[in-house]
Amino acid sequence: MIVAVAAANIALGLIYTCYGVMTIVDLKNGWRTRGLSHFGLAWIAMAFTCGPHHLEHGLHAGISAGNAGSLDFLAVGLGAPAGLTWFLLRVEAMFGGSGDRFIPGTPRAVRWLPWIAVAYVVAVVGAMAWILRDGVHLTPRITPNILLLFVYSLIGYYLLRTQLYNRGPSGGWSLSGIALTIVFPTCGVMHAIFAAYASSGSYAVESHGLVIDWLAVPAAIYFVWVVRALHLGTFTDWNEGAEGVRTTVAIA
């Protein structure tokens, strides 16, 4: 179990860090023509806190054989395939591919997703209650994890809302959107599980992780602020004149 959790975390850490680098390349390429992207900067800040967080978690679990519980696998087991899908689609787009797959209609697998999500949440909450069955020993060091759970869930909600909204006009689903929508809540779940283990006394809270988590909080707040400001239209970013971004339905 420890090896699996460590490997999944290291894989996710590498994916998010590589993704951060890819976004830096994007930002550099577009800077001259489109100017600075707050959205890009915020996303890079998140990638470079999420990536090292997973790497640090994986290395601690793998090397010191600590801080790895079976519930961790519940988070990374779902987050890793979704994160990998999103990453591979972005790599494909970088090399001129479509960077997305259209899923026409609502296939059975997608139709089951809400029920799977409900079952997942129930399982996570139940498992956390089981972890904390011997008492809760709250420590201030779980603070950033609680804040991140809230902010990542909020971002996940934004993504889910957009996927549901796009479903009608496009007549199907975007694989890229579904993958990204899964990534954020599972990140939040991972922090919640960490907080539960730490509060049960199972995990020793190492300072490396704490520093990274505290850096992740302002990065996530910055990201939510940028998204909200773009929705309000208080400033424009690379969404201005972004032709070709919208998925249009065309009949040949």
Add this chain to the structure above:
Amino acid sequence: MTVLGASAWFRSGRDSSAVRVVSVLRVAALLSVAGIGSFAAHSHGRVAHLLLVIGLVGVPWSTIVFFCADRPDNRIALYGGPLGDLLVLFAVQAILDGAVEPVLPGYLVLVAFTVYTVGRSFAAMIVTGAIALTLVAHQIGPGEQRLHTSITLPLFVGVIAVLFLVERTTVLQEKATAASERLQGRADKILEHVADAVFVTDGAGRMLVCNPAAERLVGRPGQALAGAPCHEVVGLRSGERALDCSSGCALLRMPATDGHELWREDSSGRRQPLLAEAAEVPASNDGGSEVVHSMRDITRLKQAEEAKTLFLATASHELKTPLTVISGFASTLLRYPDIDDKMRGSALDAIHTRSIELTRIVERLLLSSRIEAGRLDLDLSVVNVTPLLRERVKSSAAGVSRTVTFNAAAEVPDVIGNPQALTTVVDHLLDNAVKYSPNGEPVVVDVSTGDHAVCISVGDQGIGMDAEQAQHCFDRFWQAESTDVRRFGGTGIGLYIVHSLVDAMGGSITVDSEPGQGSTFVIQLRREGAVPEQQPTSRKGEATSIREFMRQIGVPERTNR
């Protein structure tokens, strides 16, 4: 100094930039407080826990203020932020056993920022900062040179208050000027983009201002019109008489209505119908008055009215022809009840044929009316086009002495459509092909298969159309030449119906035509099971990740580059 530098940088940006800077710093500071509290919780006990509590209360609050700072002049950001800062400082002071000295510089910097935030005065902030630094220097200087806080603070607050009042007055004046300019700009923008021609004249009828639509109407630039008499420039006429503006604006004297239908001669001597109106407004610079004239070119409206009149005439003609035949034969049958069976059969056959023709005309008219009213709602289903087309071609060829060829691939996939609508479309196109090939040229119907669609083409070798005619052939009531009504008959709504039906089936129709060479109409209907073609979300070398994430999180696209 970092803070001062950042503020100065942001000062050149938006009006609310200072509030934003302070908001960002506040979030960062409180996150630091919470972080320090959580790190030191084990070693520093009570103090660390209190810092953590302050941080945990302060982070959500400061984040809300930070988000509120997006909106200019938001009161929560403007006043709630500094107020909360004071509370935090009091709390920190209480934790640190009430010592004033350690937090006094903090107070002063905060007050400086409050002044800057509320009064938006960079000068006031520098002065306040200088005073703050002086006070700090006194605090750390030798004991006898220190100024007592009870003296320095009221003095400091008094200076700030005076500065604040002066700066606030200046800011209010700036705001009033900016608001006035904004309103003027807004009015200019509206006038510039309004579709109607607008002229403003003085009391004597001389041109003062006009918008681009007015320049287009009279065909002269605005500068050339300044001071020119309005009635000479525009030359409005009512009936055959020019409006007399010698004793004031004639349009203004007309009875108040929603507009007066007048006309003028344009630069090419063409009669240009206008819907004109005038209103008296107070002059901008003195106590006099000015007159605002608005004029709408209703040439297209008139053309549409003419087209409808023509349509009524042609439709009546189309209806009258079969009705005359039906009525004539019915009268004959009534008048001569004893005619032989052969003649009776011929008469009944003619009545039957003409009544079918009449029914088709009425159905077309009703369909056109439904389309125009937006009540065309087709039930789409899977349609096998080959047998349907073969049957329509056979039926059409039987009714006319014409060769109608049907070519279809061995396996044509089913399409998404409506069988009745497709039948109507094909019948219309075949009718047209036959009608506009008066010399008996052959008609060809082809069916081919594309990646996502099935293409049905109906071609003839008749009179054809030129490019302009082809461009308008799907318009309602349109016919290539008015003489066609007499030459070929028809109501001018057939191709309009065809286009609307194909559109309702999610397909498309195009025409390829040459005068004297004939016309080919090509319909494309979506294949069953065809996945909508997806445009790539991005192209190689473009910023992919950032824009894709924006798309997925629903950031609205803006096109006002």
